[in-house]
Amino acid sequence: MPGPILVFVEQRDGKPKKQSLEALSEGRRLATALSVPVVAALFGEGVKPVAGTLAHYGADRILVGDSPNLRHYSTDGYAKLLGDAVQAAGAQAVLLSATAMGKDLAGYVAGGLETSVAADCTGTSVVDGKLQVRRPVYAGKAVVTLGFAKLPAVLTLRPNVFPLSAADTARTAPVEDVACPFGLADLKSVVKDVVTSAGKKIELTEANIIVSGGRGLKGPENFPLIEELAQVLGGAVGASRAVVDAGWRPHEDQVGQTGKTVSPSLYVAVGISGAIQHLAGMSSSKFIVAINKDPDAPIFKIADYGIVGDLFEVVPALTAAFRKFLGG
Amino acid sequence: MKIIVCVKRVPDTTTQVKVGPDGKSLDPAGVTFGPNPYDEFAVEEALRIKEKRAQGEVVVLSVGVAETAQVLRTYLAMGADRAILLKDDQPYRDNFAVASALASTIRTMPFDLLLFGKQAVDDDGSQVGSITARLLGIPVVNTVVKLELGEGKAKCHREIEGGHEEVEVTLPAAITTQKGLNEPRFASLTGIMAAKKKPFEEKPAPAGESRLQVLKMEPPPKRPAGRIVGKGLDGVPELVKALHDEAKVV
Incomplete structure (x- = not known):
């Protein structure tokens, strides 16, 4: 039995x-x-x-x-x-x-x-x-x-x-x-302390919404664009391997094959071309949005909704639109 | 300090996966195999510990097909002292069967520290380190990003959701390594030359009984075709509408 x-x-x-x-x-x-x-x-x-x-x-x-x-x-x-x-x-x-x-x-x-x-x-x-x-x-x-x-x-x-x-x-x-x-x-192994990452509110693997940034952001100084959109949506901030390897973001933010595997309800990929290693980490998301200036970027092949355009123009407008929509 | 590093030969992460004719495994045609990225952190950490103490031994150990020898030689070229390949002809070996083979060999060797990459990027199970440790009756700490060795003890920082845990563990212990622990070195030319003379032991892997049975392997479910909602700023209101009305996620 x-x-x-x-x-x-x-x-x-x-x-x-x-x-x-x-x-x-x-x-x-x-x-x-x-x-x-x-x-x-x-x-x-x-x-x-x-x-x-x-x-x-x-x-x-x-x-x-x-x-x-x-x-x-x-x-x-x-x-x-x-x-x-x-x-x-x-x-x-x-x-x-x-x-x-x-x-x-x-x-x-x-x-x-x-x-x-x-x-x-x-x-x-x-x-x-x-x-x-x-x-x-x-x-x-x-x-x-x-x-x-x-x-x-x-x-x-x-x-x-x-x-x-x-x-x-x-x-x-x-x-x-x-x-x-x-x-x-x-006991042979004991947890002595739990240290929470400074300023982190939502853990990537537990987030319902994730906004991730890639090389299209051009530099770490532009990541506030991603953070603001994530904040308005109540989501977590992720990153592609390229920007983690470049030192713009910590490794714990990395989504993909050598980072975290995530499956949020909504994944917004900003300035991420969609290398196969990245897609591996997020393709089980329920809805995927891609914002990229290259219409041929592989990320558009798996995105449910895409905007072809300059992220520096689109993302602030999107943040403002959501702020108005969700606030009102 | 004697350190054993367990490693695996895996397909390159850029591999386009095709299912083989048996419908249960990867079609290896055209696939480039090499070291598992997480194992490199484990080997690097072992070498740093040995160098810092100016004594000890680093052994790299793997269960795999004959071609795994190439991967092991890469680690010898990085600086590992010797390699052991448990040559495996079984078409499938699950995490328990791999761990049993590793454990039966490790049991015959003296060691203080057993290192693994936190995950092999083929099966993605992240379990062999823990199962091996349990079979050997030693503790395990997974996804370690910082390791400090003390007398008979180690302090490990391990990654958890939204931060990290500081874990104190008694030695001998198994530790699985995560990206961020160190920056693995490249093999030098002299390292590559020296590797050719280092001891390399090859013996058949003990038979291992898998508890899991692969019934089939398939491509992932296809995502429904998406659409471009607009170009530039014109797409913004369309996207807000789509996410609210259609997807209902915002």
Whole structure:
């Protein structure tokens, strides 16, 4: 009898992350198709009060590790607890969001279960009662469909791809405590500090809207054009590899094959020609806008909407138009 | 300090991917293969650690086809001391099967630090470092952009959403390297000459059982054809309208 679907729910400051709730929503859909229950696992310190809300997104059982030892993330500590939970529940699959923590944790849990990770999945299905997933390879230049020769399956799901279910606040599920089996002294890796980048408000991989700038901006002094448009739209600022390599922007802003893979609702590419490495990082965006003076730029081939023109003229006008539109 | 760097031979990032006749793998015809960009940060960091301490050994290790030897020689030319190629004839090896092969070899070697690129730009899984570490019973820190070694410990800065985490880890440990950690050097001519005389061990990779099965590989779904909404300033009101009325994203 194949076991339940277990979903790891990451929290930040005691609040479940949206990306994890997307994974939980997808876990619910899969579990329904497989006729098995969903178990959610939430670790941290002082997290128990919010645990019940995971039922709203489909959890049938909620496991809570609430301990001062779990206050800071530790790969080996969290992996021990999660691996034990997977085995105790007899889960056939464990789902994590492919966040920095999820990616870090998945492999360490999988190693302990002597299995693989199907990483950064963008689709799941149930075929003949068995789980299959789809995931991009070669930076999105191809997609593979994978089956699992051995269970449990360990999956990470790409953020912003799987729809978040509407919360059913009437739904409840039992909350069970999981004892923390280790002390701080047993841990081999410990997070000592979390440093937030100065002035950064929205993380690229979590952003719903991204405005990215490329070499067409001619210099770092012109990036305020991008920042202003992003600000008006409530989005994050990205950059092409060319401008990161030129030192105009930090590496953490880079979108593309050697940078971040993003899938926002709206991606605005300004002065970016669309090298294949860049397209790889953003082509799963829901809507793509390109602003470029070269009508033959490859970015127009994948853009939903394009403006051929001088960005120094178009972008300020666009910022003003959106400011007026959204403000009014 | 003994450092092992695990590396991979991958298609060049400018490769146009075509699916092979089996419908499950990359058609290698016309594809240029070379070092994985993230591995270069790992090798560079290993060399810097060795140079700073003026002692130690840097071993580069890979599971791959015979042609992987070329990639390993590139790292010997950069300054690595010796190379081990676990020659692999399996058509497919998932992240667990790669990690098991690496771990079974690493288990027989003394080491203080195990480095990996944070991701190989073919499968893009970012998992082999973590799985290998777990199989070896050592801790792992992923996507590291700054590394400071202490006595029996290392302090790592790892990239997370909107900032970074400072992680303290006991050695031996596995660390996966992210762009920003350092600027990898180019091999010098003397390095290339010296590489030819460095120890190069080649042995069959242990059989590895993949847990994942590739059922098919396809081109990505085609995006619906877009349109140019206008030229220059004329496009601005059209774009605002399209994003609001059609796309409904603004």
